[in-house]
Amino acid sequence: MDPTSVIGTKNKKGQVFTDPRIMMREAPRTPSFYTGSEVIKEAIRRASIDVMIAYPITPQSEAAALIGELFAEGYIGDYFRGESEFAVMSQCAGAAFGGARVFTTTAGPGTMRAMENFPMWAGARLPIQCIVTCRGINSPLSIQPDTIEISYLMQTGMLVWHAETAQDFYDWILMGYMVSEEPEVHLPLALCCDGFFVTHTKDVVDLTPTDMCLPPYDPYRSPVPCMDMECPPVRMMRDPFIMKSNYISYATHASWQQEVWAAAERSRKHTIAWLNGLIETEDVDADVLIVTSGTAVSQGREAIRLLADEGIRVGLVKIKTLRPWPEEELKEATKHATHIIVPEFNVIGWMAKEIKATIPRSERVIAGPRVCGGMTMPPEIIVEEIKRALGVRSGTLAGRG
Amino acid sequence: MSKERIKISPDLYDIMPSDYQDLVSSATYGKEDRGWKDIGTSKELIEQHSLCAGCPESMAFRYILASLPNPEDTVMVGSTGCTSLVFPMVAVHNIHSLFGNQNAIASGLKRALSVRFPDRVKDVVVLAGDGATVDIGLDMTLQAWFRQEKFTTICFDNELYANTGGQESGLMQKGFVAKMAPVGKLFDKVRLPEIARESGCHYVVNCTVSKPSLVEKVVRNAVLIAREIGPTYLQLYTPCILEIGKNSMEGLQEMRDSEKPTERFAFKEYISEPAKQLLAERDAKAKEKKAAAKQLVS
Amino acid sequence: MSLDYVKFTPGFEQFMPKEYRDMVEHGPFGKKTTVSQMGSFKEILEEHPMCAGCAMTLFIRLAIIAFPNPEDTITVGTAGCGRLAISQAAIPFVYGNYGDQNGVASGLSRGLRLRFGDKPKDVVVIAGDGGTADIGFQQVLHSWFRKERFTTIMLDNEVYGNTGGQESGMTTRGAVLKMAPLGKKFEKMDMVTMAKVAGCSYIATVVPNNPRRVESVIKKAVLIARDIGPTYIQAYTSCNIEYAIPTDKVMEDAKTVEDDRYKFTEYVSDEAKAYLAERYGYKEFMPKAVPASVTTA
Ligand SMILES: Cc1ncc(C[n+]2csc(CCOP(=O)(O)OP(=O)(O)O)c2C)c(N)n1
Ligand SMILES: Cc1ncc(C[n+]2csc(CCOP(=O)(O)OP(=O)(O)O)c2C)c(N)n1
Ligand code: SF4
Ligand code: SF4
Ligand SMILES: [Mg+2]
Numbered sequence: 003m004d005p006t007s008v009i010g011t012k013n014k015k016g017q018v019f020t021d022p023r024i025m026m027r028e029a030p031r032t033p034s035f036y037t038g039s040e041v042i043k044e045a046i047r048r049a050s051i052d053v054m055i056a057y058p059i060t061p062q063s064e065a066a067a068l069i070g071e072l073f074a075e076g077y078i079g080d081y082f083r084g085e086s087e088f089a090v091m092s093q094c095a096g097a098a099f100g101g102a103r104v105f106t107t108t109a110g111p112g113t114m115r116a117m118e119n120f121p122m123w124a125g126a127r128l129p130i131q132c133i134v135t136c137r138g139i140n141s142p143l144s145i146q147p148d149t150i151e152i153s154y155l156m157q158t159g160m161l162v163w164h165a166e167t168a169q170d171f172y173d174w175i176l177m178g179y180m181v182s183e184e185p186e187v188h189l190p191l192a193l194c195c196d197g198f199f200v201t202h203t204k205d206v207v208d209l210t211p212t213d214m215c216l217p218p219y220d221p222y223r224s225p226v227p228c229m230d231m232e233c234p235p236v237r238m239m240r241d242p243f244i245m246k247s248n249y250i251s252y253a254t255h256a257s258w259q260q261e262v263w264a265a266a267e268r269s270r271k272h273t274i275a276w277l278n279g280l281i282e283t284e285d286v287d288a289d290v291l292i293v294t295s296g297t298a299v300s301q302g303r304e305a306i307r308l309l310a311d312e313g314i315r316v317g318l319v320k321i322k323t324l325r326p327w328p329e330e331e332l333k334e335a336t337k338h339a340t341h342i343i344v345p346e347f348n349v350i351g352w353m354a355k356e357i358k359a360t361i362p363r364s365e366r367v368i369a370g371p372r373v374c375g376g377m378t379m380p381p382e383i384i385v386e387e388i389k390r391a392l393g394v395r396s397g398t399l400a401g402r403g
Numbered sequence: 404m405s406k407e408r409i410k411i412s413p414d415l416y417d418i419m420p421s422d423y424q425d426l427v428s429s430a431t432y433g434k435e436d437r438g439w440k441d442i443g444t445s446k447e448l449i450e451q452h453s454l455c456a457g458c459p460e461s462m463a464f465r466y467i468l469a470s471l472p473n474p475e476d477t478v479m480v481g482s483t484g485c486t487s488l489v490f491p492m493v494a495v496h497n498i499h500s501l502f503g504n505q506n507a508i509a510s511g512l513k514r515a516l517s518v519r520f521p522d523r524v525k526d527v528v529v530l531a532g533d534g535a536t537v538d539i540g541l542d543m544t545l546q547a548w549f550r551q552e553k554f555t556t557i558c559f560d561n562e563l564y565a566n567t568g569g570q571e572s573g574l575m576q577k578g579f580v581a582k583m584a585p586v587g588k589l590f591d592k593v594r595l596p597e598i599a600r601e602s603g604c605h606y607v608v609n610c611t612v613s614k615p616s617l618v619e620k621v622v623r624n625a626v627l628i629a630r631e632i633g634p635t636y637l638q639l640y641t642p643c644i645l646e647i648g649k650n651s652m653e654g655l656q657e658m659r660d661s662e663k664p665t666e667r668f669a670f671k672e673y674i675s676e677p678a679k680q681l682l683a684e685r686d687a688k689a690k691e692k693k694a695a696a697k698q699l700v701s
Numbered sequence: 702m703s704l705d706y707v708k709f710t711p712g713f714e715q716f717m718p719k720e721y722r723d724m725v726e727h728g729p730f731g732k733k734t735t736v737s738q739m740g741s742f743k744e745i746l747e748e749h750p751m752c753a754g755c756a757m758t759l760f761i762r763l764a765i766i767a768f769p770n771p772e773d774t775i776t777v778g779t780a781g782c783g784r785l786a787i788s789q790a791a792i793p794f795v796y797g798n799y800g801d802q803n804g805v806a807s808g809l810s811r812g813l814r815l816r817f818g819d820k821p822k823d824v825v826v827i828a829g830d831g832g833t834a835d836i837g838f839q840q841v842l843h844s845w846f847r848k849e850r851f852t853t854i855m856l857d858n859e860v861y862g863n864t865g866g867q868e869s870g871m872t873t874r875g876a877v878l879k880m881a882p883l884g885k886k887f888e889k890m891d892m893v894t895m896a897k898v899a900g901c902s903y904i905a906t907v908v909p910n911n912p913r914r915v916e917s918v919i920k921k922a923v924l925i926a927r928d929i930g931p932t933y934i935q936a937y938t939s940c941n942i943e944y945a946i947p948t949d950k951v952m953e954d955a956k957t958v959e960d961d962r963y964k965f966t967e968y969v970s971d972e973a974k975a976y977l978a979e980r981y982g983y984k985e986f987m988p989k990a991v992p993a994s995v996t997t998a
Binding site for chain 1 (some may be wrong): 483487499500501502504534537539541564567568570573582583584585586589623
């Protein structure tokens with residue numbers, strides 16, 4: 003089935019299957035004042051989702067329950083609550099194997115409980131979208147925003163994007179399906195945001211028309227057979243590779259792993275086209291750059307404003323996709339900088355490590371400031387970090403003894 | 404634990420918080436016939452809590468902690484959920500690690516305590532919500548029972564995921580409309596008490612916490628049987644008044660309504676043969692003791 | 702599946718591997734083949750890399766022959782010996798993580814129902830005892846609680862065969878195995894009762910000795926799962942390696958075990974009985990004819 007053939011027809015809710023380029027780029031937008039959770043719901047309303055499977059965990063529970071309402075209204079094919087995150091991600095896999103467009107959400111400890119599934123999804127080439135509303139994963143238990151779980155997701159073979167605002171979220175949920183369902187990509191997407199900061203705050207978001215929706219997923223454009231007994235039956239394997247310890251078996255596993263990562267590479271051009279680049283830059287000729295992702299970018303912008311008042315010029319690089327990683331873009335954007343400041347919402351500083359591993363003269367990277375456990379990141383501490391790097395004296399921040 | 408352990412050095416007595424002083428002077432650690440009647444006349448092992456006002460879970464906590472036969476040698480294991488907001492305020496060692504793994508933690512804990520204290524009684528009591536017990540933790544709950552692990556599992560059944568804002572759980576009633584069950588729950592309340600019996604629990608009770616004397620009785624039975632014979636399970640209705648739209652003074656009535664003979668929380672008790680024998684022996688001994696005491700008096 | 706899928710593009714016949722040609726020309730797709738015809742048609746599963754004499758292979762072969770609609774059947778499996786054979790069958794086999802088979806099957810069966818409406822697509826889970834009763838236990842039970850409409854088959858060799866013979870929940874009490882150096886301390890799990898309490902509409906225990914019986918229980922289980930609810934088959938499929946059963950004694954062992962503690966049992970819910978009778982003409986479940994004397998009164 004050619005998905006374009008349904009363009010212009012209506013689904014059972016009366017929404018018109020619309021060419022995604024027209025829907026996302028040309029259709030009129032309506033500014034609406036919504037919480038991040040509501041924005042997820044609105045994006046999913048327009049995403050022609052077949053199956054959504056839910057499990058409660060703060061701060062995604064609200065979004066997951068709102069999507070239940072969409073199901074009750076008839077926008078989603080099937081919806082239910084699974085019994086744990088491990089089960090939910092397996093149930094999602096089953097639905098995707100069967101040719102459905104699948105959506106789910108999780109956070110923090112839920113991400114960790116589900117973890118075995120993510121490399122499996124990638125290896126099985128299931129273009130499931132999982133929203134991750136990041137929160138702490140440590141003991142003692144915390145529900146506060148913290149982005150540490152992203153560092154685990156980055157090694158699974160999934161596409162990993164990190165939204166800064168609710169607007170990013172809205173657009174990227176819809177565009178995400180377009181990228182991850184490309185036959186040459188066909189990978190799951192972990193669409194991350196900083197919990198609470200994005201999910202529970204209200205923001206003005208420009209929405210596409212309610213009566214337009216994405217064309218349905220076409221499972222026959224998958225690079226691996228859809229498991230629905232509608233394609234020629236294949237003998238899955240002649241000799242299961244797990245049985246063998248020989249070169250052919252190693253080579254098969256190795257080449258498939260490479261292929262999964264190559265597929266993530268091939269997502270670049272589609273992602274660049276949809277997201278307008280893997281990074282966004284402002285004033286990268288400045289000596290000092292703030293380079294980060296998520297809401298740390300917003301805090302960086304504030305810090306830049308404060309510093310501009312004092313006559314200190316600072317540029318900004320917002321990283322939108324972590325997988326694929328914008329290596330060339332970062333090298334180019336940071337080539338003039340003498341100081342690269344990387345503010346982060348986690349204790350380990352995974353972003354700074356990634357950047358250091360990417361750019362020449364990595365001593366330019368200042369891995370901080372970092373906050374974690376739910377702490378906010380006042381722009382002043384970024385200002386402070388930059389001044390210290392530049393050797394500019396400043397008054398001590400209250401409470402920072 | 405010997406009660407000596409919590410005593411305060413005389414020099415430091417006056418600088419200890421009064422809460423702690425009370426615990427040392429009038430908590431009922433080590434009191435043989437401790438029970439719910441001590442509430443109001445002794446220092447409870449829990450007093451404050453951060454549950455919603457009127458939440459029946461708080462009554463349940465108080466009755467259970469007053470009834471534990473051996474709190475000075477009891478370690479409790481909790482899970483994530485409304486109960487995990489209470490445990491930090493409980494004056495009995497307790498463990499919180501992850502959501503749903505409580506019976507696995509308790510299995511390891513009970514075995515470690517048995518290895519380390521072979522000649523002493525150390526009770527392990529799990530207390531977790533219904534989501535933790537029957538959904539995300541089901542495998543660990545049941546596998547502990549299959550293995551005949553010697554500890555008590557208590558489920559605070561409020562028939563939903565309360566702590567995350569009221570989503571459907573496996574113990575929710577069919578048809579109930581909740582978050583994540585937008586058209587009403589589509590399948591029956593999981594028959595966990597029956598499953599517990601079939602999985603090898605030696606004592607299974609399904610009831611509400613409306614009557615403190617009943618809670619005391621079943622807790623004492625459950626802990627004793629777990630200590631001597633094998634796994635025991637209590638499923639206690641602690642309605643989430645917040646999510647079912649009741650006021651803070653309506654929890655008790657809700658429990659009374661749900662424990663009528665035809666309702667889903669009518670008192671049900673299963674006791675295995677070896678457990679029956681154990682309870683009979685215990686009762687006989689108590690009788691003997693009473694008789695002896697009487698004789699002394701007369 | 703449209704049977705056109707197993708045809709060749711004209712002109713390509715001669716380039717196709719012999720095996721594939723056999724499958725098209727002599728395979729069971731779209732025909733009603735039975736176990737009594739074994740040997741006279743190309744089977745969906747023929748080769749396998751399992752130990753010589755392994756009873757599990759025989760059972761899997763029989764089960765696959767018994768599928769009422771192989772051309773519209775998808776199997777779901779997990780880590781364990783069974784998947785080594787099932788993955789070589791000429792029908793799609795879905796594999797996720799160890800123990801997640803009933804979760805995967807829940808999603809799969811819902812996804813397929815959504816996409817294909819009333820046209821039956823049968824989802825059949827085939828997994829080991831460790832996969833079903835231990836690591837996958839939670840997802841197995843919850844799929845039954847939710848009344849997911851697919852069949853679960855346990856290949857019960859009473860051991861973790863694939864990893865070299867460790868104790869599983871389905872091992873009998875007292876058996877000395879790896880990780881049970883003093884003998885297993887607790888009873889073999891009663892999964893049949895679990896299935897009943899959890900709401901399965903059809904439950905059977907079988908051994909592979911009687912092919913017709915295997916065929917009959919698989920057919921019923923798959924048909925009932927289409928419309929009524931979850932179904933469960935527990936098959937004793939001895940691990941001759943780990944239990945040191947000589948290959949020529951495998952069937953004898955199965956017979957002994959059957960007589961001793963693995964008797965054929967079958968539970969069919971009333972709803973399932975009525976469905977089999979009305980929809981598929983099962984005589985055994987037809988309402989008993991009312992005696993003439995009553996009707997004439
Ligand atoms: C792995 C994981 N998944 C999800 C959660 C989120 N979570 C915390 S409490 C809770 C619900 C608890 O429900 P229940 O066990 O019924 O206890 P109640 O709050 O109702 O007393 C959930 C889903 C978590 N902490 N960890
Ligand atoms: C998460 C995980 N844990 C452990 C394993 C290792 N493993 C593979 S097969 C297997 C045993 C299978 O036993 P069973 O399910 O009884 O099937 P059998 O091999 O006996 O047929 C184990 C433990 C795994 N693949 N994944
Ligand atoms: S949310 Fe419900 S269960 Fe939790 S404390 Fe409040 S009333 Fe009790
Ligand atoms: S290890 Fe046992 S179960 Fe596995 S193939 Fe060999 S005989 Fe069969
Ligand atoms: Mg086995």
